Amino acid sequence: MLTIKRYVRAQSLEEAYTLCQKRANVVLGGMLWLKTQNRTVDTAIDLSDLGLDAIEETPEAFRIGAMVTLRQLEQHDGLAALTQGAMAESVRPIVGVQFRNLATLGGSLYGRFGFSDLLTLFLVLDAKVELYHGGTVPLADYAARPYERDILTHIVVPRQPGRVAYRAQRNISTDFPVLTCAVAVRSDGVRCAIGARPMKARLYTGDPALLTGGITPESAAAFGESIAAEASFGGNLRAGADYRRAICPVLVRRALLACKEEE
């Protein structure tokens, strides 16, 4: 059961930052994961009044507020165009519309949850996170860090030419994923992230030489095998490590071929 002693709707980032320095205080995202925990929170810090719920577009990038919901990401035309629909595909199986109207991008990335579909996708988008005190940090570095007591304010996704595809395996629709895979194909190479291993998502290089002759069913399959050989997997209630290792090359191949088809 979640117990909250005090609720504060912060009126400035400085106020939120100061409050979150205390270990017993928690910054609220969508509150969905927090709600399932058995813990006592001294002060729940709500960022709802800080204007972090907008997606700003510039010629160079999308700057996404940490309180932007999964549903906003799903319905955003600019992000759909940037990712060829992969943004919506990554969040659509997450529980239901009501859940996605609450869950936030900031919550999903700050939590660095193993099951995070969005962490997987945003890694291949070369996203950076903006921290109130910590400055701008590449998401790949941020994801590898231990939790810190800073406020994640924005996520910046550069506009880059290229193709993006997202694939995930679930035992049943709307459940946590068994494995997630995002691929971006750009002029400077291929980026591939694997998540829900069940450990948190991370980027893998695989053997890029396998794709120098282009993306074909054979080269995509071979590249997928190289990713699966590099990645580490574990077991949980949803699947074992061997099963995840077996489906990893399949998801990578499908994502690569989807990028190829979209060209």
Next chain:
Amino acid sequence: MEIQLKLNGRPVRDSIDADTLLIDFVRAHGCASVKRGCETSNCGLCTVLLDGKPVLSCSVLAARADGHEVQTLEGLQAEAEEFVAFIADQGAEQCGFCNPGYVMNTIALLRENPDPTDDEIRAYLAGNLCRCSGYEGQLRGIRAFLSARNQAKEGQDRG
């Protein structure tokens, strides 16, 4: 702490604990249609509209709704009446426990997408669990409502 919000069109002010959930707040103010189900943000039973958007009231602090507008089935009877009989006609209501959540989310669906396809209906209502009927009855009911509504509209246009 004290909060003030608009519940089904009327202003409500009350003193709450910091961890009072919106589901408990609206039920305490007479909205018994909002049911407690899984309490893990998965079943859709507790769906309310917060500033017009469907959300899970079991996972929203009442304090977060301070200054906002909340609607439950009690305030949306007329909008629900348009289609609930079609769902009942298909035998989709067995125990009926999931029904208020379904109706609330269907209202949100039809506001957002007045003429959805079957796949769009399935996708939008994926967050509403029903352990009795297997979902086909609800789908047939909404489809029957849309067909009847569209036929009536065509008739009016011709007339």
